[in-house]
Amino acid sequence: MRELSLHILDIVTNAIEAEATRVIIDIRESQQEDDLRIRIRDNGRGMPEEMVRQVSDPFVTTRTTRPVGMGISLTKQATLMSKGTFDLKSTLGKGTELCMRFRLNCLNRVPLGDMAETVINLIIGTPDLHLCYQHRTDKGRFCFDSYWVLGRMAENDWSLYQTIAPAKEFLQDKIKTIESLG
Amino acid sequence: MKTLADLRAIKEKAKLEMATREQTAKYRLVVAMGTCGIAAGARSVMTAIIDEISKRGISDTVVTQTGCLGYCDQEPLVQVMQPDKTVITYGKITPELARRIVAEHIGRDQVISDHVFMQS
Ligand SMILES: Nc1ncnc2c1ncn2[C@@H]1O[C@H](COP(=O)(O)OP(=O)(O)O)[C@@H](O)[C@H]1O
Ligand SMILES: [Mg+2]
Numbered sequence: 408m409r410e411l412s413l414h415i416l417d418i419v420t421n422a423i424e425a426e427a428t429r430v431i432i433d434i435r436e437s438q439q440e441d442d443l444r445i446r447i448r449d450n451g452r453g454m455p456e457e458m459v460r461q462v463s464d465p466f467v468t469t470r471t472t473r474p475v476g477m478g479i480s481l482t483k484q485a486t487l488m489s490k491g492t493f494d495l496k497s498t499l500g501k502g503t504e505l506c507m508r509f510r511l512n513c514l515n516r517v518p519l520g521d522m523a524e525t526v527i528n529l530i531i532g533t534p535d536l537h538l539c540y541q542h543r544t545d546k547g548r549f550c551f552d553s554y555w556v557l558g559r560m561a562e563n564d565w566s567l568y569q570t571i572a573p574a575k576e577f578l579q580d581k582i583k584t585i586e587s588l589g
Numbered sequence: 590m591k592t593l594a595d596l597r598a599i600k601e602k603a604k605l606e607m608a609t610r611e612q613t614a615k616y617r618l619v620v621a622m623g624t625c626g627i628a629a630g631a632r633s634v635m636t637a638i639i640d641e642i643s644k645r646g647i648s649d650t651v652v653t654q655t656g657c658l659g660y661c662d663q664e665p666l667v668q669v670m671q672p673d674k675t676v677i678t679y680g681k682i683t684p685e686l687a688r689r690i691v692a693e694h695i696g697r698d699q700v701i702s703d704h705v706f707m708q709s
Binding site: 525533564568 | 596600603623627628635642653
């Protein structure tokens with residue numbers, strides 16, 4: 408995939424499929440430390456230890472419809488290709504935490520891409536999900552908490568569609584502000 | 590620049606306006622957001638759908654996401670759940686086609702037959 412934000416969309420979709428009600432996306436970028444860290448935590452059903460090992464291996468799959476290229480292994484590949492590190496922890500009945508870490512300025516690192524679009528799509532696609540998006544750089548930080556901004560929403564809450572354009576604009580502005588080199 | 594408080598205010602206002610509208614969903618649009626869908630462009634498809642729905646002020650349609658539907662070579666896939674419970678699945682959707690689905694299928698109840706991949 409061309410953007411880390413697409414991998415993030417995929418990983419959070421896993422969490423939603425695992426019945427998570429709360430997901431935290433935490434991104435930390437530091438030019439000074441040449442470091443990019445992406446952490447995604449959910450309170451879904453979790454995985455047994457054996458499965459955590461299996462899904463991290465790019466050539467092992469539990470799906471029968473398709474031999475390779477599942478989401479987690481693709482994400483891991485994207486991380487390792489740019490000499491990053493990948494870490495997956497999960498506890499049955501508690502939740503899952505996935506961590507990717509890169510050298511921010513590594514030349515062949517996949518770009519972060521459009522996080523505003525990823526967050527907005529997740530909120531529309533699963534409006535009752537409590538999604539927390541935290542993003543920090545050397546320039547500043549912000550936190551977007553879907554419950555705080557929009558309240559807990561039912562899927563037939565039409566006012567969501569009227570709020571989504573300004574919400575996206577807000578996210579884009581915030582991201583631009585903390586990413587600008589000043 | 591908007592603040593979080595501004596967003597909350599916009600949401601509250603929209604909620605009041607919407608309270609007077611029809612509250613049952615006529616159509617449900619489901620975007621397949623599995624790995625295969627995302628890799629094929631499902632995110633821009635969903636963005637186009639959301640944009641078109643809010644621009645047209647459509648208030649009787651719900652957009653949701655689902656995982657892999659098992660037809661990876663046809664991704665991006667969008668399912669339209671119709672009022673009569675039948676399901677029309679469109680395959681190989683571009684953002685342009687997604688906008689047409691909102692305009693023609695949702696807006697005017699006209700199925701875009703050329704792009705239907707499955708019907709059930
Ligand atoms: N956040 C999660 N919580 C619980 N189980 C998960 C989570 N993410 C992945 N899994 C399990 O790992 C499997 C493999 O995930 P993934 O590599 O994304 O492939 P896929 O989603 O296509 O099955 C999933 O089918 C699911 O059983
Ligand atoms: Mg997956």
